[in-house]
Amino acid sequence: MLRFEDIAFGPVHSRRLGSSLGVNLLPAHGKLCNFDCIYCECGWNRDGAGDRSMPSPEDVRAALTDKLEKCSRGGIGIDSITFSGNGEPTLNPAFADIIDIVLELRDRYYPKAKVSVLSNATMVGKKDIFNALRKVDNPILKIDASSTEGVMLINRPAGHYDLLETVENLKRFEGDFILQTMFLKSPEFDSAEKANLAAWMELVRELRPREIMVYTLDRETPEKDLTKYSVDEMTKMVRPLIDAGFSIQIRG
Numbered sequence: 001m002l003r004f005e006d007i008a009f010g011p012v013h014s015r016r017l018g019s020s021l022g023v024n025l026l027p028a029h030g031k032l033c034n035f036d037c038i039y040c041e042c043g044w045n046r047d048g049a050g051d052r053s054m055p056s057p058e059d060v061r062a063a064l065t066d067k068l069e070k071c072s073r074g075g076i077g078i079d080s081i082t083f084s085g086n087g088e089p090t091l092n093p094a095f096a097d098i099i100d101i102v103l104e105l106r107d108r109y110y111p112k113a114k115v116s117v118l119s120n121a122t123m124v125g126k127k128d129i130f131n132a133l134r135k136v137d138n139p140i141l142k143i144d145a146s147s148t149e150g151v152m153l154i155n156r157p158a159g160h161y162d163l164l165e166t167v168e169n170l171k172r173f174e175g176d177f178i179l180q181t182m183f184l185k186s187p188e189f190d191s192a193e194k195a196n197l198a199a200w201m202e203l204v205r206e207l208r209p210r211e212i213m214v215y216t217l218d219r220e221t222p223e224k225d226l227t228k229y230s231v232d233e234m235t236k237m238v239r240p241l242i243d244a245g246f247s248i249q250i251r252g
């Protein structure tokens with residue numbers, strides 16, 4: 001399974017973001033997430049090494065400064081500084097302060113690069129997290145299913161989760177965010193199933209995100225019995241939204 005042992009890693013080529021320099025705010029040796037998605041490239045939560053230590057703002061400042069200086073000296077292009085890594089970045093208690101540091105370093109070293117945060121959107125109801133996500137160029141927020149029951153099957157949240165609450169919280173972005181949705185088929189859930197797809201499109205119409213990223217399985221997954229969709233299949237699935245003028249990236 002994929003694990004990131006450095007706070008700053010890459011840049012790697014991202015299907016969605018181009019040359020992407022990663023920032024991992026989670027433990028170096030285990031995954032930490034309040035979801036446990038059946039497709040998570042970091043594996044199941046239970047398979048982590050039990051490492052719970054997270055980098056502090058000063059750790060991030062030091063690691064990222066070092067990385068950006070090296071990249072800049074080596075003439076390496078960076079399109080995006082991307083919070084991803086071993087789990088859910090907004091669970092780092094210093095997330096908001098770290099965003100300010102990363103924006104400052106971006107402005108100093110790569111002013112044209114975007115700052116992107118990949119998040120499962122569970123923490124957007126918290127004021128400091130919401131405000132921090134409003135500051136970045138690309139808040140990329142996940143909704144994989146159109147019902148709480150569907151989320152339980154794909155994302156397996158720990159503790160309380162209510163999709164309607166998440167949707168209400170996302171409305172506060174007034175469309176200024178990127179919605180990310182995984183399309184897959186498992187024995188218990190199929191993104192292409194007519195009712196699921198129709199309800200997901202209804203959510204999209206309600207939230208009106210400035211962009212939608214639809215993607216499918218790419219690497220090894222913890223749940224083995226999963227099927228990916230092709231770009232053609234996904235394009236057909238989202239055709240009504242394309243026709244309605246939504247901006248949609250589809251990555252196979």
Ligand code: SF4
Pocket residue numbers: 033034035036037039040041042086087088119120155
């Ligand atoms: S939200 Fe992301 S990090 Fe968390 S389990 Fe799902 S895919 Fe993995």
